[in-house]
Amino acid sequence: MxxxxxxxxxxxxxxxxxxxxxxxxxxxxxxxxxxxxxxxxxxxxxxxxxxxxVEGLRAIEVDDHEIRLGALVRLNQVIESAPVRDAFPAIVEALIVTASPQVRNLATVGGNPLQKTRCLYFRDQSTPCNKREPGSGCGALEGRNRINAILGGSEHCIATHPSDFAVAMAALDATVLVVGARGERRLPFTELHRLPGDTPHLEHNLAPDEVIEGYRLTRTPLARHSHYLKVRDRGEFEWAICSAAVALELDHGGRIADARVAVGGVATKPWRLGQVETALQGRQATAEAFAEAAALSVQNAVAHGDNAYKLALLPRTIARALTELRERL
Amino acid sequence: MGAIGKPVARVDGPAKVTGTATYAAEFHPENMAYAALVHGTIPRGWIKSIATDAAESVPGVIAVVTHLNAPRLPWKPVDAAPVDPGEGEQLRPLHSDEILFAGQPIALVIAESQETARAAAALVSFTCVPSDGAGLVFDRARARPPSDGTRESYPAEWERGDAEGAFASAPRRIEGSYLQPRLFHNAMEPHATIAAWDDEGKLTLWDKSQWVDNVRDQITRNFGLAEDEVRVISPFVGGAFGSALRCWPHVTMAAMAARIARRPVRLELTRRELYTAVGYRPYTLQDVKLAADEDGRLRSVIQTAYGLTSAYEDYGEEVLDPVGMLYDTMSARTVYRLVELDTNTPTPMRGPGAVTGVFALEMAIDEMADAMDMDPLEFRLKNYAERDLKKDLPFSSKALRSCYETAALRFGWEKRDPRRRAMHDGNMLVGYGMATAVWPAMQAPASVRIRLFANGTAVVRTAASDMGPGTYTSMTQVAADRLDLPVERVTFELGDSSLPMAPVHGGSMTMASVGNAVAAGCKKLRDDIARLDGAEDGEHPVETLMRLRRDSFEVDGAAEPGAEAGTHSSYAFGAVFAEVRVDPDFGTVRVPRLVGAYDGGVIVNPRTARSQAIGGMVQGIGMALMEAGEWDDRLGRVMNANLAEYLVPVHADVEELEAVFVESEDRIFNPLGVKGIAEIALCGVAPAIANAVWHATGLRIRELPLTPDRLLMAEQAARTS
Known part of the structure; x- marks a missing residue:
């Protein structure tokens, strides 16, 4: 049975x-x-x-160099951690806008990045979905896809990755600690998830015997100057239709020395935007520079009907996140 | 005297908050089994084969029922109840191999536990042959008049004066098309039925119902039973908004399952099943044309509505009822059409028809006011109807002017900058909007049984329902008031078909119907006691009983509509004012403030009335900003059939809500002077918000809900045009 x-x-x-x-x-x-x-x-x-x-997975360990999160750390535990808030504000901000307090009391940092997509076709088992049932087709490509991805999709799947936390982790160069039958290994967070390609049912790069033990986050001035912004269809308890995790480091002349930009709600995996980061470097941190760099975010974007509004929304979300961040630097 | 009008706390509140109030799924008759459903996936066709062996072999499975082995029920003809569509035949579950919509139940598994029933249901496999049906694409080219188009409440065509001629010749004109999506009731409590047959073949149903008498009548006929062989019990309902008006197919299936299992069976629907097992507010497309004189007098209102219905029942509703009566217009015309799809049948949802029609009409009125360069409130007052021009009757009462004035004052409407996109709060665009609300006041025959005890207590019984508005409490107040007893000495019992007949708990008419029956019963009780041998003038009836050494005295009371329906038109009215904040970059809309003023007649309990009104406002925020069934017209499915993907407002979406009941009583309509407030509280909220969004942004978005994608795409369209 x-x-x-x-x-x-x-x-x-x-x-x-x-x-x-x-x-x-x-x-x-x-x-x-x-x-x-x-x-x-x-x-x-x-x-x-x-x-x-399992013992030993519930701690947030802090030293001068880095912060380690155990896989069983609950989302609200991170929000309440002053060191994380201080060193990685984008992570705490992403978690504050995740789900509801009740869910955050239960959900873990290990599980959150591995949650499944909210694509309507994945969630309704009577409909075609290559992610749920390989080869059955993609219902979303020509269907109800206003929540689906404009970045990283394929002809087989345009399901968005729903996690906010993962977007902040991708932006801040987190490392995933993995344990498997052959021992431990480390994986850059940006390499945890896979693109759908022609195997959308394979969502991550963990082997069948591997589990996430936790994460390492290196303290940097850049990470301290980070911010998360989420746009959604209602005030709380809802996934992003678009979000941005951004970090900026300015030199003494007010120029952007380094930048990180990752986006959510628009892509098939937590999505780093290298071309936007590069475009920001060396520029004065002005609204104009932000808008110009953010415009590059949709260079390779593909809309599928109902989700075309994200082509306008994504650059604005990035630019707003950068503007809000600059205001508090 | 004096319990009417007091803010009495809910008499059933302690039971509800301590978990002792028993809802339909929570009864536990001895030896109860559990049922789960299997659903077809194609929108139209036939079941070719169905394999139940795997499910039957699961330990704990009692039976698997399909159309092949289901008992043949008599299905005696039923006169359509007022909650049923006028034409067509409700789905007969497990009756034949025909599939009429995606999600139709095609098998039922009965097991020792709910988990086993669900797991085994997943093992039932089947094949289907698709066939041509009504189709899945809502195309107005396929629209047709309702087949019972002569039904007075939604005529295919209605006209007063020469509306098209007046439109063509008027100096000022606007027209537009408005879309309201498929909306779901999404009450907190899922539908559930527990069925138990006794040794004599009598059936007891514990059911989520807004009308136990109707469920009894339907089941009686489906199973060929006598009226006294079916009893329906429904003491508490966890919200319904219309979804529990009809006797849906799952009730029949629960009774069928209990007969097969020879023991009580519970069938509780899952959240996803609620999107196909009961009805919904139909997707409705509307065209509105308005014309006015140069001075702002309406000359013509022409409104056409295309409503969705199923291929097996003609569901129509009074979308266009307000068109002919809401404003003092020289001419008016309405056209009502239905579009059939292969889907399950719609059903009334809070403010059925009027909420839909008023959404389009009140947005159009706002557009006309803008075209005239007039303040939206001033424009409405200029066209204020002092008389119902549709029925050509005076109103039995109408305090709409007072609603406008009260709500405008409380809201601070005078601070509104008449220019669009002119008000700001930081980066946010601020908009003020308003709309009128209207709902026909109705009364139906109702009866009660009242027993007064010599110890100074009373029990009032009727087959009415309380889906949440506070029927228990407000009826207790009416009885306490009329019997001159303290509220806590009166007990009100409802939700049992063995009690005296009550009408459907819907349409905002419970207080007008049952409330007046309670009042009439109380009067009869007092009169009868006063006429007893030995009764003395002026004494309280309890004193009479005590003195005459009678333990108690019981009467039956009843009330029904009087002759006023032929001489007067009765409506509840309201005015809703909304403030919105729109993020110009993201197209996200927030509603920091809603103010509503209502003319609902006498308010029996201002506390529960306020609760009902602000509940309607919250539902209106949902309708305006986020609620929509996302229909896939290739698959014939609503794709977001759960509460994670079909959004309703959460606390963070709700800020200041103010509901005011203006001075009003309608003694022409009924002796208690009540009109009803349930539907009116939702009516007008969505257009007030949409009008405020227009004021904030300059974008006239005529499709609900006003989600960020719609605002951003409208902005792009506005920029390129």
């Missing part, structure tokens, strides 16, 4: 062993997304491995 098996892991090692040997098994931490999928029979895993009992 299509029942659900449940296993409790005492250590990450035992968790990796179980998920490595059971096809389609999934780790459950906060469960705020996984339970929705179970309820609606959207890729329900046959086995969930609960890692909430």
């Amino acid at each position: 299509s029942g659900l098996a449940y296993a409790r892991a005492a250590s990450l090692e035992s968790a990796t062993e179980v998920i490595g040997s059971h096809r389609a098994a999934e780790v459950i931490a906060g469960g705020t997304d996984l339970l929705q999928r179970l309820e609606e029979h959207v890729l329900p895993p046959p086995l969930v491995v609960d890692i909430n009992g």
